Amino acid sequence: MTEGARRPLRADARRNREKILAAAVRVFATEGLDAHLERIAKEAGVGSATLYRNFPTREALVEAVYRNEVAQLCDAVPALLAAQPPFAALRAWTRLFLDYVTAKYGMIDALRAIAATGGDPYGHSREMIQAALGALMEACAAAGAIRTDIGPADLAAALEGIALTSGGRERRQQAERLLDLTLDGLKVRP
Known part of the structure; x- marks a missing residue:
């Protein structure tokens, strides 16, 4: 089956x-x-x-853990938007994204090994993350809080870069400063 x-x-x-x-x-x-x-x-x-x-198999467990964590990250969007103003929800979600990536550092070699054997542990994760960001960004744009010339793929790339360069537990403060800098760059200027 x-x-x-x-x-x-x-x-x-x-x-x-x-x-x-x-x-x-x-x-x-x-x-x-x-x-x-x-x-x-x-x-x-x-x-x-x-x-x-x-x-x-261990690989099946690792892949399921990864997919489950992506789903939880993306499923957090509606609750964040219901509980906070859109820009605050976006800011909170970026912190969840950083937590998610930091937790996955230990799994990266296993995920790469699964991919090398023909598995697809990443599946639709990129699309799911961009859709979650898209929903947050649409809410922010509708509230007049962010620019509309930056799309979810651009912000996702920036978040991935921050996470890869400074997302480790020991460099969390730097990562948060970079997240703030990135989000401040999205704000609408008078």
Whole structure:
């Protein structure tokens, strides 16, 4: 059965999958990608068989963690826009983006290895991130807060550059200053 044709997971199976993904993020962040999968299962409160039923290989788990993190990042947009003025929501989302990229530093080699074997761990992540930025930027433009001559692809490229050059935990303050500089450059000038 293809992935698109799978039946929806039962509620308990969905909860177990979510617990495994959350535990994998924590364990990979502290122990690296060589962490034992049994450690992840224990952290998630499930048996090893449950982990392997959901993720038959380490690569499948890494890819699922990556895709889940991208989805969570992009799914944060509506809540941010509902809770804050558009420019504040954009600013908050850029911090979430930085957190997301910083957390993925430890996974980059595994993601590259998956891509080298023909897998596509990045899938639609670039499009998803640009769509999330597009929604934020449209709300900001409608509020008259930002220029309209800069598009989501441009801002995404700037954010990626900031994250790659100064997104590590030890350089977080510099990254935040660069984010502020970039966002200030988007503001409409009188």
